[in-house]
Amino acid sequence: MKLFLDSANLTEIRDAAAMGLIDGVTTNPSLVAKEGRPFAQLIADICRIVDGPISAEVTAVDAEGIVREGRELVKIHHNVVVKVPLIPEGLKAVRQLSREGIKTNVTLCFSSTQALLAAKAGASFISPFVGRLDDISEQGMDVIKQIVTIYRNYGFSTQVLVASVRHPLHVVEGAMLGAHVATMPYAVLMQLAKHPLTDIGLKKFLADWEKLPKTV
Ligand code: G3P
Numbered sequence: 001m002k003l004f005l006d007s008a009n010l011t012e013i014r015d016a017a018a019m020g021l022i023d024g025v026t027t028n029p030s031l032v033a034k035e036g037r038p039f040a041q042l043i044a045d046i047c048r049i050v051d052g053p054i055s056a057e058v059t060a061v062d063a064e065g066i067v068r069e070g071r072e073l074v075k076i077h078h079n080v081v082v083k084v085p086l087i088p089e090g091l092k093a094v095r096q097l098s099r100e101g102i103k104t105n106v107t108l109c110f111s112s113t114q115a116l117l118a119a120k121a122g123a124s125f126i127s128p129f130v131g132r133l134d135d136i137s138e139q140g141m142d143v144i145k146q147i148v149t150i151y152r153n154y155g156f157s158t159q160v161l162v163a164s165v166r167h168p169l170h171v172v173e174g175a176m177l178g179a180h181v182a183t184m185p186y187a188v189l190m191q192l193a194k195h196p197l198t199d200i201g202l203k204k205f206l207a208d209w210e211k212l213p214k215t216v
Pocket of ligand 1: 006129131163164
């Protein structure tokens with residue numbers, strides 16, 4: 001399973017990349033807005049840190065505008081993936097961008113029917129938002145299960161990218177279901193490595209080591 005960082009913060013991205021932990025980065029307008037820097041510059045900086053798919057989201061909501069923005073975004077770096085909202089105009093744009101060989105990540109997906117349409121339109125990635133579904137008392141993971149099954153049944157090459165990840169269980173369940181990618185905030189990525197028994201065990205090993213007679 002590929003792990004992406006869902007962040008536009010260069011400090012977080014650098015740190016996760018230094019540990020060799022991330023295969024790509026996803027951003028969205030809300031994450032970019034937090035950084036207070038020009039969008040294209042920020043995406044270019046991220047591309048310099050991580051050698052993998054970097055999702056940059058369009059803000060147009062009409063097909064022509066989305067295609068225009070997408071063509072500009074991929075000029076920033078060859079790893080840029082154009083993030084497109086799952087609306088009918090977005091699907092038209094995905095069809096056109098995919099004909100031009102431009103990779104897309106279809107975002108704001110909340111159902112398997114939406115994901116089926118995105119795959120048929122030629123999306124490279126589909127981003128179902130599991131956390132936001134859980135927030136409204138729906139099982140986000142059920143949607144992942146349906147999408148993975150449907151894509152397998154019909155041999156779609158669109159990669160399932162578990163998004164809106166809020167905790168490690170979302171990653172575990174996504175991986176068990178065979179999702180291709182999970183994108184997560186920095187804090188969740190760090191939680192994946194954490195186990196209290198590791199910390200307790202290490203503390204004990206080091207304490208025991210200290211009991212050794214010191215050699216001169
Ligand atoms: O980048 C899209 C997605 O991961 C957003 O997550 O936590 O705002 O629902 P969240």
